[in-house]
Amino acid sequence: MSRQPLLQVRGLKKYFPVERSIIGRATKTVHAVDGIDFEVLEGETLGVVGESGCGKSTTARLLMHLIDPTEGTITFDGAPVENTRISLRNYRRNVQMVFQDSYSSLNPRLTIEASIAFGPEVHGTPKKEALARTHDLLARVGLEPGRFAERYPHELSGGQRQRVNIARALALQPKLIILDEAVSALDKSVEAQVLNLLMDLKDEFGLTYVFISHDLNVVQFISDRVMVMYLGQIAEIGPSEAVFENPRHPYSTALLSSMPSIDPDNRTEEVPLAGDPPNPIDPPSGCRFHTRCAFAEAVCSLDVPALTPVESGASTNLPGGAHEAACHMAIPGSGHTRAAPAAAAAAE
Amino acid sequence: MADPYLRLDALEVTFTGGRKPVRAVNGVDLTLDRGETLALIGESGSGKSVTLRAIMRLNPEKKTRIGGKITVGGRDVTSLGARALRQYRGGEVAMIFQEPLLALDPVYTLGDQITEAIRRHETIAKEDARKRALGLFERVRIPSPERRLDAYPHEMSGGMRQRAMIALALACRPELLLADEPTTALDATVQIQILLLLRELQRELGLSIIFVTHDLGAAVEVADRIAVMYAGRIVEEGAARDIINTPRHPYTIGLLKSRAHGAMTKGRRLDAIAGSPPDLANLPPGCAFAARCTLAIDACRTTQPALITTETGTRTRCLRTDQTRTRPGELVGA
Secondary structure (H helix, E strand, C coil): CCCCEEEEEEEEEEEEEEEECCCCCEEEEEEEEEEEEEEEECCCEEEEECCCCCCHHHHHHHHCCCCCCCEEEEEECCEECCCCHHHHHHHHHHEEEECCCCCCCCCCCCCHHHHHHHHHHHCCCCHHHHHHHHHHHHHHCCCCHHHHCCCCHHHCCHHHHHHHHHHHHHCCCCCEEEEECCCCCCCHHHHHHHHHHHHHHHHHHCCEEEEECCCHHHHHHHCCEEEEEECCEEEEEEEHHHHHHCCCCHHHHHHHHCCCCCCCCCCCCCCCCCCCCCCCCCCCCCCCCCCCCCCCCHHHHHCCCCCEECCCHHHCCCCCCCCEECCHHHCCCCCCCCCCCCHHHCCC | CCCCCEEEEEEEEEECCCCCCEEEEEEEEEEECCCCEEEEECCCCCCHHHHHHHHHCCCCHHHEEEEEEEEECCEEHHHCCHHHHHHHHHHCEEEECCCHHHHCCCCCCHHHHHHHHHHHHCCCCHHHHHHHHHHHHHHCCCCCHHHHCCCCHHHCCHHHHHHHHHHHHHCCCCCEEEEECCCCCCCHHHHHHHHHHHHHHHHHHCCEEEEEECCHHHHHHHCCEEEEEECCEEEEEEEHHHHHHCCCCHHHHHHHHCCCCCCCCCCCCCCCCCCCCCCCCCCCCCCCCHHHCCCCCHHHHHCCCCCEECCCCCEECCCCHHHCCCCCCHHHCC
């Protein structure tokens, strides 16, 4: 299967200066996103997981071009995304975003129909037509237009507001929607409703999702491919089944075993991963995970492991791209004692 | 059988501050033995945090009407005087919150906050109080505790702050720890650390714990017993194992079914519970869940179901338990 990449990200970096010297030079920088390459294929859902501070949300903002990257390029549908008014306007017609906080992402002084119709109007749709489309969309996300169209955001529940945000994201008929912790603030029973809605809309409108969440259960459920991030870099990326069933980066393994078990007779007995993520201001040398990794060896603190294709056991030929991990143990001949010798790589 | 350590009898909490009284808790009966961990599960607005605050008497007194009885360690909490209440809070019962950054004082070091709490409750020299604070930091496994005692809350990571808050809560050797969603704001890797720490403290100090959460997984990791709340009432309660494996209330079943858990087939729709929780200022006369329940009959809408005991010993508030039998463990993919 060779689906076209809808979005292509190359060498994306974002540094935030946190302290400046007298002459205005940055003396300390947060390496929020530090050189990531990935693709989003047309029609897929790419899940992004990681701990707080790993750069998930910065990546989302970079993709949406809400902030300028320090380095790197984003290519959408074959054309580079550039920071010019016309280009961005056109880009945002195709790429929309839903945020975690359903309340602060809506204008409190606009009725929800005005909020949803605002985008199409700015992009030149006649008012009447924009309103008609708004009502269709409200009905589609499960909010009866007659009852809800003229309400204000504070009159709705969290789940209803998030439906409004989804309708607003759809109003410009985008190709790609970035969902940044879009269901995280919802109660579990409402979360399930919104997840169902997202899946239905994806089929109906042929959407592509980038789904960012810290909830691994939800990501596993909704994603075709998963990207695991650690301190601004990609630790592992691959088809959802491969990453969840056969994680090849020790960080992914630890993250997965941190999910609470639902089995009262089989509770977690050992902490899978000690400590907190290190400070992204001064990330560890070599593999960024080596300070918390149970398998770390000398090579891990010296060399930065590159994302390398790994064998995924039985599921090598899964659709949707390669399974890659950035770990010395997965790189043949890396010098790690658990890595395969360089020559034996092809034999396996 | 000895009296339970904590007992709530028909607890009712009504907030009278707004235009209409809001009935946040509507008759909660609950017991907790010494050394037992109970998880109180529910969605936002189900009354779980309000129940916890009522035990600590933290709800604003002027705007709250409390009905029923709260007994902790043989004492009637609702009638404690100001002085006894000061001793009770911290000395008998301590609480930890979801957001330590809001619960801790930003302008004092953690060491100062803990020694102050200890010296409020006991006559003890400053140095000794600090030694105890150090011991507490070691106990909750804060690395380089000596240095961290002199840190301000904002200088620590989320997980460390939560550990520090637990240390503060334990400062005056309470018997009961009330935990209000202490792991909700944490990353999965840190959440499991805190859950295991709570379990260890419970075992070693013989603490009783009430753990409020909306996450069934977190509840299973720490609790002996689980009570499920909906619209201010406990709708189902029993041993954690039985609640997870053989739930009988449609709401509990719905919660278990709607989880996007690994055992689910990919791409299948989730069995979401339709609708949303009722308005607490305008509760229906019957079962509050009836409007969202697929099994509801007319009787559900008019009468308040009584608590019945099922064959596994769990207690549930439902008229339709004859329809809610599932294969044990079926809902969690066992």
